[in-house]
Structure formats: C-alpha cells, structure tokens
Amino acid sequence: MKAILSKKIKEICLLEGFFKVGFAKHERLSNEVNHLKDWVSEGRNAGMGWISGNHEKREDVSLILNNVKSVISLAYVYDTPFIHNDSMPKISRYAWGEKDYHKVLKKKLKVVCKEIESLCVNVQTKFYVDDGPVMEKAWAVKSGIGWMGKHGNVIDSEAGSFFFLSEIFINKELEYDKPVDDLCETCRVCVDACPTGAIYKEYKVDANLCISYHTIENRADIPSYIDLSGWIFGCDICQDVCPYNKRIIFTEDKSFYPMMEIYEKDIYELSEINEEGFNKVFADSPVKRAKYAGWKRNLNRML
Template sequence: MTGIAQNISKRTELVRQEAHRLGFDGVGFARARRLEREESRLEQWLKEGRHGSMQWMENHFDKRVDPRKLVPGARSVVSVMISYHQPDLVREQLSSDQPKISKYAAGDDYHKVVKEKLFELFAFTESVTGKVEGRVFVDTAPVLDKAWAVEAGIGWLGKHTNVLSREWGSWYFLGEMILDAEFDYDEPVADHCGSCTRCIDACPTDAIYEPYKMDGSKCISYFTIELRDEIPEEYHRQMGEWIFGCDICQDVCPWNSKARRGSEERLFARPESADKDIDYWEELNLQEYRELFRKSTVKRAKFDGLKRNIRIAAENVRSRDMTFVNVAGKLKKKQK
C-alpha cells in the first residue's frame, strides 16, 4: 500500500470515528459522480407530474444528479445519518385517536441540529486532510440525499422510498458533505425488503403506486406540508388524524419495529406538543402556534396550512366518533 493510499485509509477512519463521536449513528463514503440511473428516474417522475405543485423540484436538475455541479472538483460525498427514533412515541401515536404530527417533526428543527454537527465534522475533516473545498447539506439544497445514502452504504432504498437500515430502520435524518478530498469508498448494502408489501398495502392514498416508487402528489405528507391550496376533498377521509406529515408506511415496516432508539435528545418530542386533543388544536391561535413551534419544522406548513389540516382531522375524528356511537347504539338495541 502506497503512502498516499495509507493516508486516505487513515483519514477515512478518522473521519468515521469523529462522526460517531459527534453523535451521528452512521456514516458512509461514496465517490462523487453523476447519478445516471437516478437521473433517468427523476426525469420520468417529473414528466409524469408526480411532484404535484412542488415546482422547485424541477429547478437545478443538473445539480441534483451531479454533486460536482454544486462543488466544482468534488471527489467525494460523505453521507451521515442520525436517529430520531422514540419507541414510546411510536406506541403512543399508534394507540391514539387524536391529531398526529409526523415523528420527525416532534422535536427541534433537524436542519439546525444536523447541520451544526456537520459543520463540526467538516472542520475536523479539514484538520486531517489539509485545506478542503466543500459544502455541507441537510435537506435544503438540490442533493439526492437518499440516493447518496444508498451509494455510501448507509442502508438500502425501501419499497416506501425511505432508506432502511437493519439496525436503525428508517427513523433517521440524512446529511452530506460534498468535498474535493478522497476517501476509501463504501459499497451499497443488500436490499432486505424481500417479498414484504406492508407499506404499499397500508398507504391510504395509494401514493406508493409500485414498489420503490412514490407519487408525491398523492402523499399525505405532501397534502399537509407542501400543498398551499385546498386539499382535494376525495383525500380528506384518507388523511385520518394527520395534521402534519404522515408515518403510516414507516409505522407498519417490520424493520422499524426492531429499530434502535436514538440518542440525540433535541430531536425527541417536546412535552408541550404531545397528547393534545382535537379541541386544543381547533382553538390554537397564531401566537400559540408561533410559541409552540418556535424551533420546529412544523412551521413549514404555515399557520393557515396547519389550521386547514386541523379542520380536516376534526371532521375525521368526529365522523369516526359518530360512527362508533351509532354502531354501539345498534348493538345495544339488538341486545335488548
């Protein structure tokens, strides 16, 4: 092994160790290149209009599929992941019939938490490689984070289109460093979804229209977060109690039932937003909204959007309750 190769191997291991020390639950290294397979998939997905009103997905196409357009001279994409998994929160939501917020949004804004750690990792990387040209990304730039996580061996792409790990399930955030430094590169891991179709079967809007394919324009997360117009009435009932995001496809995934608990407390649910009933949410005013979600990604839906979602959830909760009352009444009459 040459001296240069030894240095590359050493720096790779040092960066990997530092990533774990900073609290990342996984890190992987991939060679920066144009993602040709993902390029054709993304192009077809956009042509079919599966991005709905998310017109920004059409922007910067070349940068999305080639990280060297984002960082000239880039040689590597370093992917990191950090779990936000709270088993207690999963159980609580599954047993609750009250309005639900997707578990990833229950804690502090992950963009800030993950990026803070990534900047530290970037500074450390520069200390062991010398001057580095590069940038860090956390879901706010045209980077195909899932594709790079798969390339870097973080996990495999599940049939619900989230990246899955045998150890961590899919309850985690991703981030990237795109750098002009070289590393030892990891290999993608095998797909362990097998014949399971639970995520597809459970999706109430049929947004997962084929294994590994998601129609973003039909996803409950899209309706409750990205869509600024009124949600089509044909999807109101399928939305159930979700007022921000949706975790159904992840809740039913067998790998998520085995996932390890995360350790970054800032990503865990805040007590003040937990276990609120429909009356609380219907009465929520702008000032309370601002205070409650001051450090939360829930702000992305805007106040008016969240209240729209709450109205639909309230209809579903009350419709369900009325159905229960009617069924219970009929059973009581039969018993007499």
C-alpha cells in the same frame, strides 16, 4: 493516507452523534436524475415545482464543489420511545420535537467539517441537509447507509428508517463503502398499508396522493378524497408498519422528543392554539413550514 483519513472522518462523525457514515466515489447520477425527470414529467411531484430545477447540479455535484472526489453520507436517528395515540391528531416523529432537524444537523455538520478540514492541508468540504439540490437517498444507497425501501425511504437493517440523511462533499479520495442488499424482497406491507395508494408502484411515491405532501407542502385545499387518517403534519404509516422499524435504537437527542404542548392533545385542545401560540410553540420546529393557515386547514379536516 486514504485509509487513515477515512477512519478519522468516521470517528469524527460518530462522535458528533451520527448513527452511520458511508463513503461513495463521486460520479454522475445520470440514471437517478433520469428517474427524477420521468417522475416530474408524469406530474408526480404535485405542487413541488422547485424539484424540477437544478437537475444539472443533482446529476453532477462537481457543479457544487468543483474538485469533489467523494461523497460522505450520514444518518442521524430521530426516533424516540414515544408512540402515537390513534385517537388524537398525529404529527410525524421527525417533526413533533422542539427543534427543526435542518438547524440541528447543520450545526453538527459545521463542527464535523471544521474538524475534517483540520486533519490535513487543502481539504475542502461542503455539506447539505435536505434542502439543497442533492439526491440524498441515491447517495445514501451508494454509500452503503442502507437500501431504498419500497416506501421510498432508506432503511438500515438494525435502525430501520427513522433517520435523517445529510451529505458532505469532499475533495479527497476515501476508502469507499459498498451498497447493501435490498432486504425488502417479497414484502409489500408498506405498499398495502398506505391509506391513499400513494405508493403507486414499489419504490415509487406519488406526492399527489401522499398525506405527507398534503399536510406539509400543499398550500392549497386538500382534495376531499385524501383521507388524512388522523395525521395533521407528515405521515409515518408506511414506516410504522415496516418490519425493519423494530424501534430498538433511539436517539438521545432531546430535540426530537415530543413537545408536551402538542403530544397526545385532542383536536379541541390543539384547536385552541391561536396564531400567536402557534408561532411560539413551533418557533424552531418543522411544523412552522405549514404556517398557521396550513395547520388550521389540517386540523379542520379532523373535525
């Protein structure tokens, strides 16, 4: 029964377009939450106060689904064959498309969960993408999706790290996957390439120094010592330089292909977008998180 259910679930997820699916037994994430608490107590979360709440749920997902037995981790590739032009302001790959991944993936996960729940009686599921109190990278590592790279993102040896993570909690036992080996070994390319020194220690990122944090999450002024290196929303540098991002596996999902209104546009063309235009172009995009004020602030740093 366990084997059949596990096989069926993987088939359903892959059919819905997920690149990789893995299963982990439910357990408390005590070590991981302790690392998170240390990270927060050192102030490495910068202005992201929300991450210091809900530690109990992050540690014990049975507070989310009380009879949870397993965690299903899913990876969805967002990379496309497009590249950044270094002489233009850059928006990171995950955000330059028309759609917000939260919406795209939640729609898919709804379909997946409905199908899983129809496989046998009394199946209960609960899914998350990014914005819940869930330690997504920790579950992905436990489920064998990939290893935690020194740049702080989960890597698969074939697809690299340009994929989103999501999870489904389920009240059934499954055939569990094993974590994969950490293949970073002696490499430090990402650590050395980060222009702001945000990867302050291998596997650890300080949001106070991270371009991604400042261009997306920071609502205040960006300190003058943070060189945005041409990024106006997010930052892909530490992933672009990683030898595992061979860029041979691309999504077929057109939601993540760059919007032509913003792709390869120079600073003057982008500065012409007024608030109304911004709200229209980015209506369904993650970029709207920065709001028009944040967008202008980021652009002004390029002038």
